[in-house]
Amino acid sequence: MAERNATSGQRLSPMGESLGNHEQTQHTRGTHTLLNVLGALVIAGTYLFTVLSAGGGAEDMTVSLPLVSGYAVGAILLLLGNLQRIPLSAVALIPFAVAFNIVLGQIVGFSGIPLYLDSIATILVGYLAGPAAGVLTGVVTNLAWGLTINPTTIPFAAGAAVIGVLAGIAGQHRLLERWWTALLAGFGTGIVAGFLGAPVAAFVFGGGQGVGTGSLVAVLQATGQSLLGAATLQSLLSDPLDKAIAFLLVWAVAKTIPQRVKNQLKTR
Template sequence: MFNIRPALVIAGTYAWAVLTAGGPTNYSGYLDGSADTQAALSLPLTLGLPPSALFCSWPPTSPRLAISTLALIPFAAAFKIIVGQLIGFSGIPLYLDSVATVLIGVLAGPAAGAMTGAVTNLAWGLTINPTTIPFAAGAAAIGFLAGCSRRAGLMSKLWTALLAGLGTGLIAGFLGAPIAAFVFGGGQGVGTGSVVAALQAAGQSLLGATTLQSLLSDPLDKTVAFLLVWIIVRGLPNRVRIALGA
């Protein structure tokens, strides 16, 4: 059964990351690249998110978080890191790194999806790219919503799966925009950052430009992710699909 208390901790760390970044008038301290400012943001998130994510499905013997699901999480982390790094280098204004998180959410339920999203972002941040750590709560929300979509029967048809991806993308966009704006000044050197810069040049405020960019990129990005997961699930044996309700 999904444990609401760790979920509240994850939500709290998200709110903390946004509020302590200082809002739109005082986010520049996190952009100076110093170890002190990065540690001030990342350390509490790193300490708070992993145990919260791991206990979303306590006890661990719950059928909603089987051992086979735990075995998939390293795969999801590796996939997310590799795809995310490649997309970051390419300059494409999308992310395309949530496919594995969505897949595990669909296959194993909201709790496993939330855990996968948070843990994989933290693994990515602690090994290669620290800027992904503040987005861990949003990644957890994507995995959770993917699991809820499957339970609601939205993964049974292509058009409903696409709608689920669109809705997840809108929510992810609203969650990610304040982090991108207040913590990172609108972008982290990837293709989405250039879109934010263009919107600001057109007269948008930082938060307005980041939100608009997120609402353009995230729904498309998550719709593509849900489409790919729907195709993957269609390729599973019928007995597995029936058991999943997909």
């Protein structure tokens, strides 16, 4: 039962209260774990299928449909596997986090900088409230962004979900408590996100997204790289730096958040 503030009478969600049943059975937890594993396997399998089908250097656009479909199924499985684990106290943060991601992502996308910075709020929510909240923030960001302003963001929802998961795991292991571990966690997250996003950029949209990233892909292609090779190199140049900066910013912001607020948002 939710507690009531003694001075204001406001009802507060107890630490760890989630959208699902308070007393999850072993069967339910097993189902959630299975959905998460299946989601990760579908995303990884889709990536491998796409790269192998493209033949390394082939610029074959026929792989775009199974790529988008596979990533979408993987993102949905991750979302279903985590939805009931989201703490109620974090739900109110997610719309603001989504709006922040979209606004900053739009600004950076048209700036000419070969970065994204559209996952800072996803990382913050994942750090504060766990992987489940990170997944929901990432997926909703890309869907809302795509349905309202920029449709090209929708196929990247699987990558956004993975970023949310990794941010939540980093938070659980206290990797965002120190600036240098935050940088390392961001760099590693960027490598994973870069590999996942490169095939989408190459085979769905024909290059990088945004003025800066698209220009970098074009430059790399001019050196003789295939479309997939150029998109992958661009992603591995941009994403690790982008996520390292984002994680470092989250570390700085987190230092200003009172511990009682962090405790209220943490999952059990």
